[in-house]
Amino acid sequence: MHKIKKGHKMAKLDTSIDIENLEAEWQRQVIMVDQCNTRHAKAVSDELAFESALSIAKAEVGNDARLHPEKYGIEVPTGKKVTEASITEAMKGSAIYQSARDDYYGMKERVGALAGTRDTLTQRSEALRALTDLVIAIG
DSSP: OOOOOOOOOOOOOOOOOOGGGHHHHHHHHHHHHHHHHHHHHHHHHHHHHHHHHHHHHHHHHHHHHHHOGGGGTOOOOTTOOOOHHHHHHHHHHOHHHHHHHHHHHHHHHHHHHHHHHHHHHHHHHHHHHHHHHHHHHHO
């Protein structure tokens, strides 16, 4: 099983606007949007990798449970096969599967948070635009 390095914690986003320095705020906006887009793209890529790792973990644990049901506490009557339900239960108890699942859902959460940050930055752009128009109108 391949281990994928987890992403870093996200810093708190400063969405405040200094109305006295709109030019600097527009420059900061461009940088913030670029950084967010870069992080979001990386997180989406990592999410796909974690999803793949989860699929591999499922397959590995499922195959191992079929070959060695006793390792997972599965009792198979003589002449019978391991049931899919017992394999699914075995997966839930597997540390390999749990780790891969936790990694995947953690990255899925990060992608969602970054999408929310992108929305926040869009709203900030709209506020900057409105403030800039107001300053120009006032003269």
